[in-house]
Amino acid sequence: MGRTVDYYLVPQSPWTYLGHERFAALLRETGTAVRVLPMDLGRIFPISGGLPLQKRAPQRQAYRLLELRRFSEALGVPIHPEPRFFPVAGDPAALLITAVAQSDGDEAAMRLTGAVLSAVWAQQRDIASPDVLAELLAENGLASERLAQSLTPAVRARYDAQTQAAIDLNVFGAPSYVIDGELFWGQDRLDFLARRLRA
Template structure:
């Protein structure tokens, strides 16, 4: 069992804004990470949430302001309205699952490369060429974009079921081996403190 189960969506702006801080926190504490991409829209429907487009206008406006503030605070390039969002998150998620099984590359780097492609580089992360590029730059065989599609689909669906069962309702969402739950990139400092034994 991993020290941190990381539930996320490759379309999530807040997963993008997490950058590589999860990996830095894990490395600091010698913790392992299990990457679990999931269908965030399906998760919303299962846990009482709703996609951004279906939320009240006040929530939509606040979301845009908050994303702008967070990206500025973190010094991260960010497009509030990406050209290719929303798009089909399944292909990029399957690639992450295949890369996780294959090993040999930087899995956290791959996740961030895909998220960055969507939120900062105006690329369609459902595009095979974009996924291959992200795989290659993260040290993986770009051919993983075409392999293990059945296993990828099964794991992707299983991740959603596990997320619902374990109390996940958004992304990014981090669960430790002692079932402490942390929702949002702005809770990574709390995760850090918990792993250090400083949180009650």
């Protein structure tokens, strides 16, 4: 059909995790292409009014845990609402996903993204660890040299450009799905995205 969804994500986001497999299934069902675009919320939050989890009010933090449990149960997606390695730096995994997208394509990047998200929220692994990232590459049949590639200035520049593109599109949280300039924020908006893609 020639349509593409730009998938703005952070690899440590539980909401991205809860929506990832449904989003992938929707792409397959509708024959829609995707561009996998990790971004740096550390640059986006200060200009969009967002706050890191630790700086949010206690009642918001408590309600977040309640909602994670609700969505996990409703969707049948296993989650540890307070995993062993969280908060966790997202940049190493984001750079790795960016390197894989650049070298192996977006399908491979989708596969790795799913594995990284599951590593945090289902398997309680440390995605900031180079050893864990190397394991995830191997588990998904991807070249080990992508890890070194992810540390190059070229990949960092691409990651920075993706973040700037998100800012320019008024993206303010993850996951965000953009098609023809129209923004859908959050895994709980996938139904609206589905209507758009099926129209």
